[in-house]
Amino acid sequence: MIAQTKEELTRIIKPYFITEDFPKTFRMLKPFILTQWKAYVVLFSLLAVDIFFTLAFAWFFGKLTNAAIHGDFQELKKLMPIGIGLTLISITSNFCDIYFETIATNGVKNELKEHLFHHILRLPAGQTSSLRSGDLLSYFNNDIHAVDGVIGGSLISLIRLPLVYIAVLIYLFQINWVLCLISVVIAPIAIAAGAVFGLLLKRNGRKLHELVATVNSLLAETFQGLQVIRSFTLEKNTFKHFSRKNKEYFRLELENAKLQGWYYSGGYLINSVVFLVSLCLGAYFVSKGSMTVGSLLTFTNLVGYLVSPLTGIAGQWAGFQRSVTAIERLINLLERPAASLELPSYTPMVQEIHSIKFSNISFGYDENKKIFDKFSLDIPEGKVVAFVGPSGAGKTTLFNLLQGFYQPQSGNILINGQHTDNLTLGELRSAIAHVPQETFLFGGTIKENLMIARPNVSQADIVTACRQAQIHDFIASLPAGYDTAIGERGIKLSGGQKQRMAIARAILKDAPILLLDEATSALDSETEYHVKTALDHLMKNKTTLVIAHRLSTIQDADLIIVMKEGRIDQFGNHYELINQTGLYKKLHYNILAKKEK
Numbered sequence: 001m002i003a004q005t006k007e008e009l010t011r012i013i014k015p016y017f018i019t020e021d022f023p024k025t026f027r028m029l030k031p032f033i034l035t036q037w038k039a040y041v042v043l044f045s046l047l048a049v050d051i052f053f054t055l056a057f058a059w060f061f062g063k064l065t066n067a068a069i070h071g072d073f074q075e076l077k078k079l080m081p082i083g084i085g086l087t088l089i090s091i092t093s094n095f096c097d098i099y100f101e102t103i104a105t106n107g108v109k110n111e112l113k114e115h116l117f118h119h120i121l122r123l124p125a126g127q128t129s130s131l132r133s134g135d136l137l138s139y140f141n142n143d144i145h146a147v148d149g150v151i152g153g154s155l156i157s158l159i160r161l162p163l164v165y166i167a168v169l170i171y172l173f174q175i176n177w178v179l180c181l182i183s184v185v186i187a188p189i190a191i192a193a194g195a196v197f198g199l200l201l202k203r204n205g206r207k208l209h210e211l212v213a214t215v216n217s218l219l220a221e222t223f224q225g226l227q228v229i230r231s232f233t234l235e236k237n238t239f240k241h242f243s244r245k246n247k248e249y250f251r252l253e254l255e256n257a258k259l260q261g262w263y264y265s266g267g268y269l270i271n272s273v274v275f276l277v278s279l280c281l282g283a284y285f286v287s288k289g290s291m292t293v294g295s296l297l298t299f300t301n302l303v304g305y306l307v308s309p310l311t312g313i314a315g316q317w318a319g320f321q322r323s324v325t326a327i328e329r330l331i332n333l334l335e336r337p338a339a340s341l342e343l344p345s346y347t348p349m350v351q352e353i354h355s356i357k358f359s360n361i362s363f364g365y366d367e368n369k370k371i372f373d374k375f376s377l378d379i380p381e382g383k384v385v386a387f388v389g390p391s392g393a394g395k396t397t398l399f400n401l402l403q404g405f406y407q408p409q410s411g412n413i414l415i416n417g418q419h420t421d422n423l424t425l426g427e428l429r430s431a432i433a434h435v436p437q438e439t440f441l442f443g444g445t446i447k448e449n450l451m452i453a454r455p456n457v458s459q460a461d462i463v464t465a466c467r468q469a470q471i472h473d474f475i476a477s478l479p480a481g482y483d484t485a486i487g488e489r490g491i492k493l494s495g496g497q498k499q500r501m502a503i504a505r506a507i508l509k510d511a512p513i514l515l516l517d518e519a520t521s522a523l524d525s526e527t528e529y530h531v532k533t534a535l536d537h538l539m540k541n542k543t544t545l546v547i548a549h550r551l552s553t554i555q556d557a558d559l560i561i562v563m564k565e566g567r568i569d570q571f572g573n574h575y576e577l578i579n580q581t582g583l584y585k586k587l588h589y590n591i592l593a594k595k596e597k
């Protein structure tokens with residue numbers, strides 16, 4: 001398709017050229033590169049050794065040939081130690097090159113990985129909810145490794161190759177300027193061809209990085225959702241989807257290989273032509289006596305360096321471009337604003353709760369769709385407050401705001417009269433124990449899962465908490481007891497056991513505010529009894545906010561807040577509310593009806 005207008009032409013050409021992302025890339029990488037400055041200084045010093053060696057070896061070769069032709073054994077004897085010295089320099093410099101390049105690139109990547117991980121851990125929920133876990137993994141196992149091109153070999157080569165070119169050009173010019181001129185004429189072709197391939201590879205590189213992230217997300221979601229896939233018999237469709245993406249990846253890699261193949265073959269062709277022309281012309285000059293055989297050999301030895309740096313620069317440029325596309329993705333992530341400067345950690349500053357107040361809160365996950373509009377609520381000290389209301393009323397959102405996962409667009413949340421904005425995230429979250437509806441357990445042992453509640457918990461604390469949470473007897477009956485591995489996400493535990501593990505965690509955390517999101521899934525009456533006993537222990541002496549689904553929790557609550565569409569529809573205790581006509585009465589009879597079924 002031919003571009004009709006200038007704008008259209010610009011739109012087609014633009015993706016092939018780096019403009020703003022180039023300085024942006026270096027601005028982002030600079031602090032990480034500076035951490036490895038010593039290795040980079042060594043690498044740049046080695047450039048000089050490399051250039052010296054290239055010229056010296058060609059010189060040595062020519063000298064040796066002339067000495068051999070003239071049977072000059074004295075000269076040969078003098079040249080031998082020089083040859084050995086050059087070889088030793090070359091071996092040492094090669095070793096140092098590899099060693100220091102590894103230090104520089106891996107050092108930078110290590111720092112970058114830590115920075116990225118640190119950043120992701122500080123991102124607010126609003127930023128991470130739009131990221132898929134596969135995408136996040138891709139940053140670490142794909143994009144970070146692709147930065148090699150910018151921080152390692154490609155960067156060094158982009159500096160080394162022009163220097164080699166200039167040094168060789170000056171040297172060869174002195175040997176035979178006519179031959180030199182022929183080689184220089186070829187330069188624009190090599191540069192132009194390399195640049196075009198580099199830009200084509202960049203476009204392909206961006207597609208490849210995006211596709212790797214998609215495939216990673218697909219894999220992560222498939223493995224996490226294997227049970228759903230099995231129960232909805234989605235195996236065939238899932239496989240087809242994966243296979244399509246996998247083939248697309250293969251096709252893009254092939255396209256890349258083709259581009260690289262053409263590029264290297266083109267470089268080889270240019271190299272060969274220059275070499276043959278120089279050799280034939282040089283042979284003519286030797287036959288005319290205007291050049292020695294040694295000089296011709298030196299020339300043919302070095303003439304490649306007048307072409308390869310040019311094609312090489314273009315090749316490195318291509319690698320560089322592909323890396324830049326990976327870095328663009330990293331920059332996009334790193335530009336997302338973090339919720340705090342430091343990583344939150346357990347900081348139990350708030351020991352007692354006298355008041356919790358939501359004051360004129362307005363909030364929407366999407367700013368155009370408000371969940372709360374000037375919402376206010378006072379939570380009484382040391383009481384159990386139950387939140388009930390239809391799905392989507394905003395009950396969980398209230399919990400999210402109190403824990404600082406999201407910030408209200410206006411209004412304040414105050415704990416003991418102090419704005420939660422004035423507390424660090426560590427202080428705020430250490431004051432709250434949250435028992436979510438679905439318990440997330442890590443893949444380690446029971447003990448490891450309980451120890452995350454707070455630092456320095458003892459075995460005795462754990463056992464006491466588990467007894468109160470009605471889970472100790474079960475754990476003790478396991479062959480490895482508290483050291484039993486519970487499988488990924490605690491797959492080896494039942495729903496009721498997971499809930500009691502979450503309650504034990506909350507007991508261990510011993511925070512003054514308790515947020516409880518009761519599970520909606522029905523438990524058998526014995527487990528229900530155990531869970532209720534565990535909760536009674538947990539709620540003692542705490543200010544408790546509970547999203548309640550169980551009749552007993554609701555009836556026993558000191559205050560019931562009936563929520564509807566982000567507003568408080570009714571409030572009071574069970575006996576007050578049941579005698580009013582309104583939403584509570586309806587909800588109450590709905591729960592009763594469900595229970596009877």
Ligand SMILES: Nc1ncnc2c1ncn2[C@@H]1O[C@H](COP(=O)(O)OP(=O)(O)OP(=O)(O)O)[C@@H](O)[C@H]1O
Pocket residue numbers: 129365366371390391392393394395396397398
């Ligand atoms: N992370 C999110 N991003 C965007 N919208 C969200 C998000 N979480 C919840 N919502 C929306 O906010 C509204 C309130 O949801 P919330 O989870 O607070 O309701 P709820 O009262 O807890 O409901 P349920 O009883 O079903 O859990 C809903 O319309 C929901 O779609």
